[in-house]
Amino acid sequence: xxxxxxxxxxxxxxxxxxxxxxxxxxxxxxxxxxxxxxxxxxxxxxxxxxxxxxxxxxxxxxxxxxxxxxxxxxxxxxxxxxxxxxxxxxxxxxxxxxxxxxxxxxxxxxxxxxxxxxxxxxxxxxxxxxxxxxxxxxxxxxxxxxxxxxxxxxxxxxxxxxxxxxxxxxxxxxxxxxxxxxxxxxxxxxxxxxxxxxxxxxxxxxxxxxxxxxxxxxxxxxxxxxxxxxxxxxxxxxxxxxxxxxxxxxxxxxxxxxxxxxxxxxxxxxxxxxxxxxxxxxxxxxxxxxxxxxxxxxxxxxxxxxxxxxxxxxxxxxxxxxxxxxxxxxxxxxxxxxxxxxxxxxxxxxxxxxxxxxxxxxxxxxxxxx
Numbered sequence: 001x002x003x004x005x006x007x008x009x010x011x012x013x014x015x016x017x018x019x020x021x022x023x024x025x026x027x028x029x030x031x032x033x034x035x036x037x038x039x040x041x042x043x044x045x046x047x048x049x050x051x052x053x054x055x056x057x058x059x060x061x062x063x064x065x066x067x068x069x070x071x072x073x074x075x076x077x078x079x080x081x082x083x084x085x086x087x088x089x090x091x092x093x094x095x096x097x098x099x100x101x102x103x104x105x106x107x108x109x110x111x112x113x114x115x116x117x118x119x120x121x122x123x124x125x126x127x128x129x130x131x132x133x134x135x136x137x138x139x140x141x142x143x144x145x146x147x148x149x150x151x152x153x154x155x156x157x158x159x160x161x162x163x164x165x166x167x168x169x170x171x172x173x174x175x176x177x178x179x180x181x182x183x184x185x186x187x188x189x190x191x192x193x194x195x196x197x198x199x200x201x202x203x204x205x206x207x208x209x210x211x212x213x214x215x216x217x218x219x220x221x222x223x224x225x226x227x228x229x230x231x232x233x234x235x236x237x238x239x240x241x242x243x244x245x246x247x248x249x250x251x252x253x254x255x256x257x258x259x260x261x262x263x264x265x266x267x268x269x270x271x272x273x274x275x276x277x278x279x280x281x282x283x284x285x286x287x288x289x290x291x292x293x294x295x296x297x298x299x300x301x302x303x304x305x306x307x308x309x310x311x312x313x314x315x316x317x318x319x320x321x322x323x324x325x326x327x328x329x330x331x332x333x334x335x336x337x338x339x340x341x342x343x344x345x346x347x348x349x350x351x352x353x354x355x356x357x358x359x360x361x362x363x364x365x366x367x368x369x370x
Contacts, residue, residue: 006240009354010144012137012347016087017119018127024084025133027140029354030070032078034147041065041083041139048135048339054201062088065136083136087129100315101323105305112316128242128333131340138343141350148353152217155345157338158185160298161210162193163200183338201331204308209334212298213238213341215349218284219363220292222352229288230295230352237344238299243333246300250283265293295349299341301334 005013009029016023045063063085070081099120102109107126111118118124145153156174159182160167167186176190177183184190200207223230235247248254255263258281266278277293284295306325313323330336 006237007347007351009358010141010347010351012134014130014133014137016085016130016133017121017124018087018129019119019121019124020087022084022086023130023133024065024082025137027070027081027083027137029351030076030078030081030140030144031147031354032076034076034143035074036067036071036076036081036140036143037074038065038067040143041067041136044135044139044142044339044343045085045132048132048336054198063132081140083133083140085132085136098323098325100317101321102313102315103305103323103325104311104313105302126242128330128336131242131337131343134241134347135339135343138339138346141343141346144350145346145353148357149217149219154216155213155342155349157183157211157213157342157345159183159209159334159338160185160212162196162332162334163207163209165189165192165196166210182335197331206304206307206331206333208303209301209332209337210298211301211334211337211341212296213338213345215284215295215345218290218292218295218349220290221360221363222349222356223285223289225288228352228355229285230290230348231283231285231288233352234285234295234297234345234348237348238297238341241299241301241337241340241344243301243304243337244299245302248283248298249285250296251281252283252298255281265291295345297341297345299337301337304330304333 004015005011007029011028012025014023014025042065045065048063066084068082068084070077070079102112107123108118108120111124111126142153142155156177158174158177162182167184167189171186171188173185173187176185176187180187180190182190182193184193197207231249235249238244238247251258251263263281265280265282268276268278270276275292277291280293280296282291282293283297284291284293308324310322310324312320314320
């Protein structure tokens with residue numbers, strides 16, 4: 001099995017390579033009679049596409065999506081939805097010097113060790129270019145969520161750390177994430193990041209980042225108590241994103257420093273009889289099942305492995321050598337990971353929503369929303 005598919009009832013298969021003619025995905029299991037147009041998908045792709053600022057790769061891809069199947073007269077038909085995004089700005093010649101060399105920190109060696117062949121043009125299938133297909137699929141998942149749950153579902157992400165520079169959570173402002181090139185909710189830190197990343201970029205180096213994704217309006221009850229835990233599948237989804245090396249749910253690793261009293265999300269009852277939590281250290285998931293609070297996931301993205309500064313490596317013949325990667329690369333790939341994290345959140349939640357509906361039906365009256 002090559003594992004190019006994920007999800008159970010809402011199943012997504014992505015296809016294509018960084019420098020191939022096109023890439024895309026097939027989405028199977030989307031319910032019928034959901035309004036869907038290319039513009040619904042393009043909105044989210046435009047947030048991820050390269051070349052949007054000097055802080056991301058300058059590869060100029062319009063990322064225009066085409067719906068090839070599964071939609072008739074503006075509505076989903078219940079059959080597989082196939083989406084295609086053409087590649088139009090490949091520069092394969094930039095990679096000619098490294099076709100026999102393995103880039104440190106990249107998937108070059110492991111792909112070659114596994115398959116005995118690799119597409120050295122931008123990393124082929126291992127390139128973050130593949131995530132465009134995920135964002136397109138995530139747009140469909142958002143439509144599924146709003147179709148079943150209504151317009152109250154919101155999924156949004158933010159960049160909370162670049163290198164050693166973290167935001168001040170006291171300054172958090174969701175509106176600010178669309179007003180700077182970093183998806184940063186702290187306007188003061190966004191300005192500091194500009195000078196910081198300019199220096200990283202001019203030095204020919206790169207730096208890592210931390211992304212935080214929130215989902216609001218998700219009812220209590222999604223997820224399974226053992227092997228289909230919602231937090232486990234969200235963690236797996238985020239870890240599948242290129243360059244992600246760690247995932248936290250809610251307080252995450254910081255919970256290890258708390259006492260039981262501090263970590264427990266105490267509960268009271270609202271006037272309407274629904275539970276009201278006094279904190280959300282659990283990140284909206286208890287025992288693998290959503291609690292109705294905001295679902296909060298955080299993931300760490302390593303520094304971009306493709307950098308201009310020479311690094312020591314070996315080639316496929318076993319000889320020691322040096323490598324410096326040419327071409328157009330992100331000084332901080334975490335910036336464009338924000339819409340990808342949102343997409344993966346949407347896909348996991350939509351899949352679990354369909355699974356819940358198939359097993360249980362609806363949601364318990366009085367405990368359906370938070």
